[in-house]
Amino acid sequence: MAEVLHKVVDELRQGEAFAPFMEDPNVFTKKFYIESYGCQMNFSDSEIVASILHEEGFGPTRNFEEADLVLLNTCSIREKAEQTVRNRLQAFRKVKENNPGMLIGVLGCMAERLKAKFLDEEKLVDLVVGPDAYRSLPGLIAETESGQKSVNVLLSREETYADIAPVRLDSNGVTAFVSIMRGCNNMCTFCVVPFTRGRERSRDSESIYNECKNLFDQGYREVTLLGQNVDSYYYTNTDDSAVTFGLLLEKVALISPLLRIRFSTSHPKDITDDVLHTMAKYDNICKYIHLPVQSGNTRILSQMNRTYTREWYLHKVERIRSIMPDCGLSTDVISGFCSETEEEHQDTLSLMEQCRFDMAYMFSYSERPGTLAAKRYEDDVTEETKKRRLTEIISLQNGHSRESYKADIGKTFEVLIEGDSKRSDKDWCGRNSQNKMVVFPKMDAPLKKGDYAIVKIREATSATLMGDMA
Numbered sequence: 383m384a385e386v387l388h389k390v391v392d393e394l395r396q397g398e399a400f401a402p403f404m405e406d407p408n409v410f411t412k413k414f415y416i417e418s419y420g421c422q423m424n425f426s427d428s429e430i431v432a433s434i435l436h437e438e439g440f441g442p443t444r445n446f447e448e449a450d451l452v453l454l455n456t457c458s459i460r461e462k463a464e465q466t467v468r469n470r471l472q473a474f475r476k477v478k479e480n481n482p483g484m485l486i487g488v489l490g491c492m493a494e495r496l497k498a499k500f501l502d503e504e505k506l507v508d509l510v511v512g513p514d515a516y517r518s519l520p521g522l523i524a525e526t527e528s529g530q531k532s533v534n535v536l537l538s539r540e541e542t543y544a545d546i547a548p549v550r551l552d553s554n555g556v557t558a559f560v561s562i563m564r565g566c567n568n569m570c571t572f573c574v575v576p577f578t579r580g581r582e583r584s585r586d587s588e589s590i591y592n593e594c595k596n597l598f599d600q601g602y603r604e605v606t607l608l609g610q611n612v613d614s615y616y617y618t619n620t621d622d623s624a625v626t627f628g629l630l631l632e633k634v635a636l637i638s639p640l641l642r643i644r645f646s647t648s649h650p651k652d653i654t655d656d657v658l659h660t661m662a663k664y665d666n667i668c669k670y671i672h673l674p675v676q677s678g679n680t681r682i683l684s685q686m687n688r689t690y691t692r693e694w695y696l697h698k699v700e701r702i703r704s705i706m707p708d709c710g711l712s713t714d715v716i717s718g719f720c721s722e723t724e725e726e727h728q729d730t731l732s733l734m735e736q737c738r739f740d741m742a743y744m745f746s747y748s749e750r751p752g753t754l755a756a757k758r759y760e761d762d763v764t765e766e767t768k769k770r771r772l773t774e775i776i777s778l779q780n781g782h783s784r785e786s787y788k789a790d791i792g793k794t795f796e797v798l799i800e801g802d803s804k805r806s807d808k809d810w811c812g813r814n815s816q817n818k819m820v821v822f823p824k825m826d827a828p829l830k831k832g833d834y835a836i837v838k839i840r841e842a843t844s845a846t847l848m849g850d851m852a
């Protein structure tokens with residue numbers, strides 16, 4: 383899977399909150415263009431940024447050449463992700479030469495990591511805004527309009543943008559992301575996120591509930607609750623009662639049995655039986671967990687500061703499968719972390735063999751400046767070895783994915799229709815509860831996007847199930 387996603391602003395959804403703009407496009411006096419890279423949190427943040435910009439009279443465009451404001455919401459997770467952003471900035475350079483009034487802003491994790499240095503390194507950038515500073519965008523834009531360069535990369539202990547109704551970008555009108563917390567306190571030694579996103583904080587549970595309820599009322603049928611470590615969600619209400627992640631899941635699940643709930647990401651140390659039982663109790667909480675393992679070797683896990691052992695992880699997987707035998711499971715794996723030996727790499731392969739993940743995101747270790755690993759350990763596995771180990775991991779996983787998808791042939795699933803399949807407008811596509819993509823012929827059934835269909839699987843590749851309505 384491509385580690386860098388590319389997304390262009392879509393037409394505005396006809397959401398209630400922004401209906402006036404839809405009725406009168408002239409309300410927008412200026413145009414903005416935004417591209418997002420990295421994780422779902424960044425995509426979700428771009429929807430908050432779009433909302434803030436709308437209030438300022440900026441309407442979206444899909445064409446950066448006609449934009450007054452061009453924004454890149456960036457990712458720092460691996461060096462390659464940063465390189466992609468720099469290449470993209472080069473593409474904007476030419477357009478800006480012909481249109482000197484165009485403002486170029488860098489948002490997100492790379493803005494936070496490089497701060498004002500960005501302005502020295504990339505002269506065409508006018509604005510640098512970190513993930514907790516989006517509310518200051520209007521003021522910063524006003525400053526840049528008078529020819530100055532502006533930076534705000536202050537991290538916050540409180541900001542959750544709880545009161546901002548995101549403008550859904552590139553939406554299919556059926557599935558949406560809802561951010562429930564920000565930041566991360568975990569300090570995995572390889573990871574830049576605690577530095578770029580700051581301390582962990584949970585968003586007001588009422589505002590999460592209201593956002594999900596509004597989405598449902600607007601016709602959405604699936605929400606994905608987002609955070610770097612959703613299982614440590616914890617919000618204290620004004621009456622001192624506490625909302626844990628399990629309680630939040632339940633609250634959102636009760637909005638309607640027709641609203642599906644997903645969440646990402648779970649940390650193996652924090653996912654509790656309580657959450658697993660809540661998942662099992664409600665049919666509309668999807669039976670799918672993304673549980674990043676990173677390595678199958680306990681010494682490497684300890685060096686990564688993941689705070690669990692191989693055995694702990696295997697035990698969690700057992701718990702998941704005993705409480706929800708039909709639960710889909712995916713993971714993240716890193717090859718060639720500092721000092722990883724050949725035997726330790728074999729432990730990752732054998733853990734994968736034991737867990738049989740349905741899907742995995744797999745990476746070779748990329749040292750990030752400022753992280754604990756960069757300070758403490760030598761990045762001593764050669765590039766060649768990292769790549770070779772990654773190839774072994776990928777080829778093992780490909781086999782497991784193929785088997786997992788093939789094992790679904792003959793089974794029947796409830797599929798939430800997301801839209802036409804990529805290949806043909808005669809087929810619908812959507813996901814089953816386990817997060818597998820299912821494609822099936824529309825036939826003449828009176829179905830539409832956002833409806834549920836019961837589909838019996840007839841064929842499978844390693845990433846798609848094909849079937850027919852049962």
Ligand code: SAH
Nearest residue numbers: 572573610647674714715716745746747748
């Ligand atoms: N919060 C999530 C992961 C966020 S980053 C979690 O804790 O699981 C997504 C994935 O990128 C990580 O799970 C890890 O596999 C990978 N990753 C993070 N830093 C990396 C680095 N320096 N080099 C390679 N992969 C990295």
Ligand code: SF4
Nearest residue numbers: 566568569570573575
């Ligand atoms: Fe990074 Fe670890 Fe936090 Fe995930 S849990 S964001 S890998 S520090």
Ligand code: F3S
Nearest residue numbers: 420421457458459491
């Ligand atoms: Fe990248 Fe930042 Fe997400 S570093 S993975 S965009 S939190």
